[in-house]
Amino acid sequence: MTEIPIVRHVLDANDQVAALNLARLNQAGITAVNLMASPGAGKTTLILATAAALAGRLRVGVIEGDLATRIDADRVAAAGLPVVQINTEGGCHLDAAMVRGALDQMPLHQIDLLLIENVGNLVCPANFSLGVHANVVVASVPEGDDKPFKYPGIYARAQAVVLNKADLLEYLEFDSAAFARGVALVNPHAPVWPVAARTRAGIGAWTGWLEALHTQPAPDREEHVAAAG
Amino acid sequence: MTEIPIVRHVLDANDQVAALNLARLNQAGITAVNLMASPGAGKTTLILATAAALAGRLRVGVIEGDLATRIDADRVAAAGLPVVQINTEGGCHLDAAMVRGALDQMPLHQIDLLLIENVGNLVCPANFSLGVHANVVVASVPEGDDKPFKYPGIYARAQAVVLNKADLLEYLEFDSAAFARGVALVNPHAPVWPVAARTRAGIGAWTGWLEALHTQPAPDREEHVAAAG
Numbered sequence: 001m002t003e004i005p006i007v008r009h010v011l012d013a014n015d016q017v018a019a020l021n022l023a024r025l026n027q028a029g030i031t032a033v034n035l036m037a038s039p040g041a042g043k044t045t046l047i048l049a050t051a052a053a054l055a056g057r058l059r060v061g062v063i064e065g066d067l068a069t070r071i072d073a074d075r076v077a078a079a080g081l082p083v084v085q086i087n088t089e090g091g092c093h094l095d096a097a098m099v100r101g102a103l104d105q106m107p108l109h110q111i112d113l114l115l116i117e118n119v120g121n122l123v124c125p126a127n128f129s130l131g132v133h134a135n136v137v138v139a140s141v142p143e144g145d146d147k148p149f150k151y152p153g154i155y156a157r158a159q160a161v162v163l164n165k166a167d168l169l170e171y172l173e174f175d176s177a178a179f180a181r182g183v184a185l186v187n188p189h190a191p192v193w194p195v196a197a198r199t200r201a202g203i204g205a206w207t208g209w210l211e212a213l214h215t216q217p218a219p220d221r222e223e224h225v226a227a228a229g
Numbered sequence: 230m231t232e233i234p235i236v237r238h239v240l241d242a243n244d245q246v247a248a249l250n251l252a253r254l255n256q257a258g259i260t261a262v263n264l265m266a267s268p269g270a271g272k273t274t275l276i277l278a279t280a281a282a283l284a285g286r287l288r289v290g291v292i293e294g295d296l297a298t299r300i301d302a303d304r305v306a307a308a309g310l311p312v313v314q315i316n317t318e319g320g321c322h323l324d325a326a327m328v329r330g331a332l333d334q335m336p337l338h339q340i341d342l343l344l345i346e347n348v349g350n351l352v353c354p355a356n357f358s359l360g361v362h363a364n365v366v367v368a369s370v371p372e373g374d375d376k377p378f379k380y381p382g383i384y385a386r387a388q389a390v391v392l393n394k395a396d397l398l399e400y401l402e403f404d405s406a407a408f409a410r411g412v413a414l415v416n417p418h419a420p421v422w423p424v425a426a427r428t429r430a431g432i433g434a435w436t437g438w439l440e441a442l443h444t445q446p447a448p449d450r451e452e453h454v455a456a457a458g
Contacts, residue, residue: 038268039351039380040372067352069378090382092321092352120379121352122268123296123321142371142394143269149298150349151268153319165371171400 014128017096021131024103025114030061031214032114034094034130036154037138038147039120042164044072046138046197047115048079053200053207054113058214061111063102065094065119072117082107093124096131113214122147126154134159134213141165145175148182156186162206166194243357246325250360253332254343259290260443261343263323263359265383266367267376268349271393273301275367275426276344277308282429282436283342287443290340292331294323294348301346311336322353325360342443351376355383363388363442370394374404377411385415391435395423 025032037043044064051060061082064073073085084102086094099116106114116132118125137158139147142165148155155161161183169176176194183192191209195202254261266272273293280289290311293302302314313331315323328345335343345361347354366387368376371394377384384390390412398405405423412421420438424431 038349038372039376040267040369066379068381069375071375071378090352092350119352120267121321121350123319123348123350124353140269140371142369142397143267146298146300147268149300150295152297168371168400171397 014096017100018129018131021096021099021103022133024108025131025133028108030108030111030114031210032116032130032132033210033213034116034118034125034132034135035138036118036122036125036135036158037120037164038122038140038143041120041138041140041143042197043117043120043138044075046162046164046195047076047117049195049197049200049203050115050207050210051079051081053203054210058112058211059110060113060115061106061108063094063099063106063114063116065098065117067091067119082110088119092119092121093128094118094130095128099130113210122151122154126157136160136162138162138164139179141168141172141174145179146182148179148186152186155183155190158187158190160206160209161187161190161192163192163194164197166202167196167199169194243325246329247358247360250325250328250332251362253337254360254362257337259337259340259343260439261345261359261361262439262442263345263347263354263361263364264367265347265351265354265364265387266349266393267351267369267372270349270367270369270372271426272346272349272367273304275391275393275424276305276346278424278426278429278432279344279436279439280308280310282432283439287341287440288339289342289344290335290337292323292328292335292343292345294327294346296320296348311339317348321348321350322357323347323359324357328359342439351380351383355386365389365391367391367393368408370397370401370403374408375411377408377415381415384412384419387416387419389435389438390416390419390421392421392423393426395431396425396428398423 035043047062062076064085067088070085073083076083084105086098086102135158180192193205264272291305293314296317299314302312305312313334315327315331364387409421422434
């Protein structure tokens with residue numbers, strides 16, 4: 001009887017490609033961060049604000065993940081940043097192979113920090129490693145303060161949480177303490193930074209964290225990833 | 230050689246259970262609507278506002294879909310409505326079998342209109358029929374006006390669109406005409422109603438549509454579903 005090799009778990013193959021991505025990024029001296037959020041949480045605006053705040057200190061490149069369109073990539077390109085668009089054509093998350101293909105199109109020698117905007121979704125992206133140095137959830141005030149309780153998987157996977165649209169805190173019912181408790185419940189170590197990406201208010205804590213992550217030696221960053229995805 | 234039956238497409242099985250759900254609802258004289266939205270678009274608040282606006286005319290029951298927690302079901306129960314919570318435990322959408330199980334727990338003789346709150350997600354729910362009379366997208370102003378372009382699958386599947394948090398239109402950058410163009414591009418026949426579920430402003434057009442849907446004879450409603458899922 002012929003033995004048939006069985007690939008046991010789809011994540012095994014994805015994790016192997018993720019490891020290749022990470023090695024390639026480390027070799028190029030690039031720090032990569034996977035941004036996960038609901039649709040409309042303001043990921044693209046945060047990316048643009050982050051790149052502007054880091055100008056002259058870290059050169060930012062962007063991978064844009066969407067089901068369809070190049071709306072976000074056009075915004076990023078208009079800001080003069082290197083950008084590659086991935087269209088998943090209905091897929092609810094990026095995976096490591098998509099990122100690998102995007103890295104082929106990215107001028108890696110021109111960037112220090114790679115920000116990857118995942119598909120707007122608080123469920124699926126949590127289950128697929130991309131081969132990055134950190135996973136970050138971008139929450140937003142209008143979504144409400146209960147999201148860490150209701151989408152625990154993605155919050156558990158994050159090394160940090162940006163709470164965007166913080167300029168709306170005075171207009172909307174949002175209990176910041178309840179939100180912080182929710183994050184701490186599923187993820188006791190993740191910092192939470194309120195940011196208004198539109199005005200750049202509060203952006204310093206987040207960009208400071210990114211700079212610190214970038215200055216860590218590659219082996220430390222890799223361990224970081226091995227633990228958390 | 231033994232013939233092995235192959236179930237060719239996971240949706241086939243789901244569609245069969247969806248048809249059973251629909252037949253059961255029709256027999257009970259219940260109209261069912263599947264509400265799909267991003268996390269935090271205000272589905273639960275819309276459900277509560279809808280039930281209050283329809284009080285004395287249609288008796289509303291609710292199925293709440295979440296990855297985890299019973300936060301939403303508790304809110305609905307506090308309003309005195311029959312409610313069943315489904316926890317998908319990480320799954321990014323409801324399916325027909327989950328709804329079938331929930332129908333077993335629902336006092337069907339006590340309700341006219343069943344509102345099903347799907348998991349907060351603009352991707353996965355579009356691909357699974359539940360066995361309902363209409364699918365509705367609940368958009369929200371803070372998400373931005375580009376969502377129909379970026380999530381065309383779910384907008385294409387909707388019989389109607391509620392644009393919630395319309396009370397924020399004066400505070401946020403949101404181009405209502407661009408949003409309407411986006412909906413029309415992927416779905417020329419779906420009406421769009423701006424609603425502020427929190428204050429119930431604009432709720433009449435939406436609840437009027439629900440009442441009209443409920444008064445249609447069951448065969449008409451079934452054809453409606455056969456065409457659109």
